[in-house]
Amino acid sequence: MFRDSVLDDYADRHEIVALCDVNPHRLSESAKAASKPGTNGVATYLADDFDRLIADQKPDTVVVATPDFLHADYIVRAFEAGCDVICEKPLTIDLSRLKMIIDAQARTGRQVKVTFNYRYSPARTQIRELIASGTIGTVTAVDFRWHLDRVHGADYFRRWHRQKENSGGLLVHKSTHHFDLLNWWLGSQPTQVFASGRRAFYRPETALALGLADRGARCADCPVAAKCDFELDMSKDAALRQLYLEAEHEDGYFRDLCVFDEEIGIEDTMQAHIRYASGATANYTLTAYSPWEGLEIKFQGTKGDITHRHVEVHGVFGGERAHADEDAVTTELHLAGEPPRLLDVPKAKGHHGGADPVMLGYIFAPDTMEPDRYNRASDHVAGAWSILTGIAANASIETGSVVDIPSMLKARGIRI
Numbered sequence: 001m002f003r004d005s006v007l008d009d010y011a012d013r014h015e016i017v018a019l020c021d022v023n024p025h026r027l028s029e030s031a032k033a034a035s036k037p038g039t040n041g042v043a044t045y046l047a048d049d050f051d052r053l054i055a056d057q058k059p060d061t062v063v064v065a066t067p068d069f070l071h072a073d074y075i076v077r078a079f080e081a082g083c084d085v086i087c088e089k090p091l092t093i094d095l096s097r098l099k100m101i102i103d104a105q106a107r108t109g110r111q112v113k114v115t116f117n118y119r120y121s122p123a124r125t126q127i128r129e130l131i132a133s134g135t136i137g138t139v140t141a142v143d144f145r146w147h148l149d150r151v152h153g154a155d156y157f158r159r160w161h162r163q164k165e166n167s168g169g170l171l172v173h174k175s176t177h178h179f180d181l182l183n184w185w186l187g188s189q190p191t192q193v194f195a196s197g198r199r200a201f202y203r204p205e206t207a208l209a210l211g212l213a214d215r216g217a218r219c220a221d222c223p224v225a226a227k228c229d230f231e232l233d234m235s236k237d238a239a240l241r242q243l244y245l246e247a248e249h250e251d252g253y254f255r256d257l258c259v260f261d262e263e264i265g266i267e268d269t270m271q272a273h274i275r276y277a278s279g280a281t282a283n284y285t286l287t288a289y290s291p292w293e294g295l296e297i298k299f300q301g302t303k304g305d306i307t308h309r310h311v312e313v314h315g316v317f318g319g320e321r322a323h324a325d326e327d328a329v330t331t332e333l334h335l336a337g338e339p340p341r342l343l344d345v346p347k348a349k350g351h352h353g354g355a356d357p358v359m360l361g362y363i364f365a366p367d368t369m370e371p372d373r374y375n376r377a378s379d380h381v382a383g384a385w386s387i388l389t390g391i392a393a394n395a396s397i398e399t400g401s402v403v404d405i406p407s408m409l410k411a412r413g414i415r416i
C-alpha cells in the first residue's frame, strides 16, 4: 500500500530509496513493482543488511510493515539512525518492546506515525464529531462487537499471527484498531480491563466434526482440501502465488497452514470489560468465525444514544465472500424525548471504507489536506494506548483477574 501510494500518487514529493525484506524472492518482486521504466530500479537489502541500507541510502523515513513482533526492533534502529518511522499497526505487541520504543523516542526525539486507517473513514469520523460536539451528552457506556468472517478471520490462524509471541493474539493484533477507535471516540484512556478468551472454533475437534479427520499440515498437500471450506489454494491467486507460494522455498514461510492445528496459540473468541479514565465503561466482543463480517456499536450518553452498524461482508458461501455495498453502513441517533433518526452517513471510495486514500494524503502530502479537526494522526502515545487494552486483556485472561493499567505501566517503568 505505502509503496504503490508513493509511486502512483506522491512521486513528485517522495522517493523510495530502498526496499528491505528477509525473503529474497519477495524483495525482488517488490523491487520490480517499484522500478520506474528506464531506470536502474530500486536498491534492495536483505534484513541482515538493514544498517548498511541506512548508511548507504540515508532515508529520512522508514516504513515498517513486517510481522508485528519485529516492529519495535526496526523502530528503535530507525530512531537511533536519525529517521522518522511510519509503522503498521500494532505499534508493538508487549510491554518490554513498548518500553524500548518509548525510551528510544524520548532519547532521540524522532517520530513514529502508526497508521490507524479506520480513524479516517468518513463514517467513523462522523461518530467522533457527534461525540466530541456533545450531541449525546457525556458518554457513559459502550457496547462494541466486531465479527470477522470465516475467510478473513480464518487467515489469522494460517500463518505467523497464530502464535501470541508473533502477534500478541487478536486482542493486540486486530483489536488495536478497535481499542484505538474507542480511545479516540471517547477522548479517553483505558484504566482497567477484565477479559475472557479461548479458542472455541479453530480446533482439531471442529475439523473432525466437519468430516476432515485426515487433514494435512497445510492446504497445498492436504488430502481433504477439496471438501474443506477453509482451503486456501495459493496457486489459484496470482498475488498469493507470486508473493508467497513461489517465495516459500527461501524461508519456509507457509501461508496456508491448517487452521485447525492443535499448536495454534491465539484465541478466536474474546470478550473484555473496560473502564476508562473518563468514567465510561465498555463491553467488547471479537469473534473470528462469524457467518458475516462487520461491527456493531452503541454509545449510551446522558442525552441519548448512537447506534452504528457496518456490514462489510454479508456472508461466506462455499469459501466466497459476498461483499456488502456502501449502504450497509447505518448510524442512528436517538436523543431522549425524540424519535430515533437515521443519519446520512458520508461515503468515500477506497480501501477500508474510503479511509486509506485520506490517511495516505495526510501522511504523504499533509499541506494539500484540510487541517485535521479530528486529530486523526497517531503517534507513539496513541499507538501505545491502542495496545495497552489488549495487553491488559491478555494478562487478565492469563490470571483471571482485573488488570489495572497504570499499575501495570508503573511496575515496568513505562511512562507514556
Ligand SMILES: NC(=O)c1ccc[n+]([C@@H]2O[C@H](COP(=O)([O-])OP(=O)(O)OC[C@H]3O[C@@H](n4cnc5c(N)ncnc54)[C@H](O)[C@@H]3O)[C@@H](O)[C@H]2O)c1
Binding pocket: 020, 021, 022, 023, 026, 047, 065, 066, 067, 068, 070, 088, 089, 090, 115, 117, 173
Ligand atoms: N492496517 C491494516 O489494515 C493492515 C492490514 C494488513 C496488515 N497490516 C500490518 O502489516 C504488517 C505486515 O502484515 P502482512 O499481512 O503484510 O504480513 P506478511 O507476512 O504478508 O508480510 C510481512 C513481510 O515482512 C517480511 N519480513 C519478515 N521478517 C522480516 C525481517 N526480519 N526483516 C524484514 N522483513 C521481514 C516478510 O518476508 C514479508 O514480506 C503487520 O504488522 C500487520 O499488522 C495492517
